[in-house]
Amino acid sequence: MTEESQALREDVPGGPENRPGPGSGSDGSPSRVRPTSLAETAAALETAAAEQQSLLFTGAGTALDWGAPVTRTDLVVETGGLDRLISHAAEDWTVGVEAGMPLARLQEQLAPAGQWLPVDAPTAKAGATLGGLLAGGDVGPRRLKYGGLSDLVIGATLVLADGTVVRTGGDVIKNVAGYDLAKLMAGSFGAFGMVARLNLRVHPLPESTTTLALAALDAGQALTAARAVMRSPLEPVAVEWDGERLLIRFHGTEDSTAARGRLGAELPELAGARVLDADEEEPAWEAHAAKIAGEEGDTVLRAATRPARLPALHAKLQELAEGSGVRAAIVSGIAQGLHTVVLRGGEAEGHAAALTAWRQAVHESDGSVTLRRRREGVDARAESWGPAPATTPLLRSLKQQFDPDDRCAPGRFAPWF
Numbered sequence: 001m002t003e004e005s006q007a008l009r010e011d012v013p014g015g016p017e018n019r020p021g022p023g024s025g026s027d028g029s030p031s032r033v034r035p036t037s038l039a040e041t042a043a044a045l046e047t048a049a050a051e052q053q054s055l056l057f058t059g060a061g062t063a064l065d066w067g068a069p070v071t072r073t074d075l076v077v078e079t080g081g082l083d084r085l086i087s088h089a090a091e092d093w094t095v096g097v098e099a100g101m102p103l104a105r106l107q108e109q110l111a112p113a114g115q116w117l118p119v120d121a122p123t124a125k126a127g128a129t130l131g132g133l134l135a136g137g138d139v140g141p142r143r144l145k146y147g148g149l150s151d152l153v154i155g156a157t158l159v160l161a162d163g164t165v166v167r168t169g170g171d172v173i174k175n176v177a178g179y180d181l182a183k184l185m186a187g188s189f190g191a192f193g194m195v196a197r198l199n200l201r202v203h204p205l206p207e208s209t210t211t212l213a214l215a216a217l218d219a220g221q222a223l224t225a226a227r228a229v230m231r232s233p234l235e236p237v238a239v240e241w242d243g244e245r246l247l248i249r250f251h252g253t254e255d256s257t258a259a260r261g262r263l264g265a266e267l268p269e270l271a272g273a274r275v276l277d278a279d280e281e282e283p284a285w286e287a288h289a290a291k292i293a294g295e296e297g298d299t300v301l302r303a304a305t306r307p308a309r310l311p312a313l314h315a316k317l318q319e320l321a322e323g324s325g326v327r328a329a330i331v332s333g334i335a336q337g338l339h340t341v342v343l344r345g346g347e348a349e350g351h352a353a354a355l356t357a358w359r360q361a362v363h364e365s366d367g368s369v370t371l372r373r374r375r376e377g378v379d380a381r382a383e384s385w386g387p388a389p390a391t392t393p394l395l396r397s398l399k400q401q402f403d404p405d406d407r408c409a410p411g412r413f414a415p416w417f
Helices: 038-050 103-113 122-126 130-136 181-184 219-231 254-265 279-295 307-324 347-362 392-402
Strands: 030-031 057-058 075-078 087-091 094-098 152-158 165-169 194-201 206-214 238-241 246-251 299-304 329-333 338-344 368-371
Touching: 038 075, 038 152, 038 194, 038 329, 057 130, 057 181, 087 103, 094 103, 094 338, 103 122, 103 130, 122 130, 122 279, 130 181, 130 329, 152 181, 165 181, 206 254, 206 347, 219 238, 219 246, 246 254, 279 329, 279 338, 299 347, 307 329, 307 338, 307 347, 338 347, 347 368
Parallel strands: 030 075, 057 075
Antiparallel strands: 087 094, 094 194, 152 165, 152 194, 206 246, 238 246, 238 329, 299 338, 299 368, 329 338
């Protein structure tokens, strides 16, 4: 679905005297600006560039502490004023929306047409915005079927650090060969610029949903059961293990989801599984999302590995946690090899030690780890990022091109760039 990316520089209406500019906090705190249009956003960033101010973009603030700590912030750009539904072509299954709109509100606006954006990120309940979800690379269990938000983007409007407005996909003017800028923004944590608008592909709301639960599993048993489901013709939309049970979700008509739940329970590897009652299903997934999000005082890691690595990495995690005096839990999108680890209790030293050692084990297994939430004191004792990936020189080059003065979320990917 990748399209050629194209860019243009747009003139912002009004002279400098009409453009919003950052103020200065009397207590030394960062200034804040809340633009309500693309023109205001571009003008604010152009003014900030003239004053060499560092920038931090924020929507609902659900992922502000992900990655490495930002080293300085002169101006906070709040995207909550950019929250309009621009267009909805229901017959074409597309929607245009400003990036400050919360995902939950977009779902409400799409529902009357029998449509939805198939994104179920755990931060959605906390008000996560579409721009924040893209920049944070946040995904939920149904990524197995629908992909992440970046896979649903068919066009985007971005504002770079100097106020340049860039469009990728959709109605394009000038070709920028080789760049898919929406993909670049996915998981960038605002380090390359700000997402202002998104054109998205939507899907029909499922008529019915059924969840099959298999309890009391260890990692090896969960992996075996997950493989059996994925090899079957049952086509689940989510297969997740929360350390205690395997949850398998199906979408479709009422008859088809009921039949697939029943057939799944008959697989030998899923002996003992049961279909959750209607009043159990959503609470089960809400509890699952809460485990991924963690709580105040937790340290939360997100890892990507080959699915087969899970049993060994889970055993290593338990060993490290015990030796560090912390409790560790893992929630795994087991069919995709996407794992969330939550460290709880103990002291910051224990969190830092377990984090560092487990991340090393993941990297030795050809995986990657992102530090999300962390307990106070962890940043002083552990690196936020592990070994630099092979793509680091390319990322540095792109950073230099799009933000040569390093003003967008400076330090977020330190020491990589």
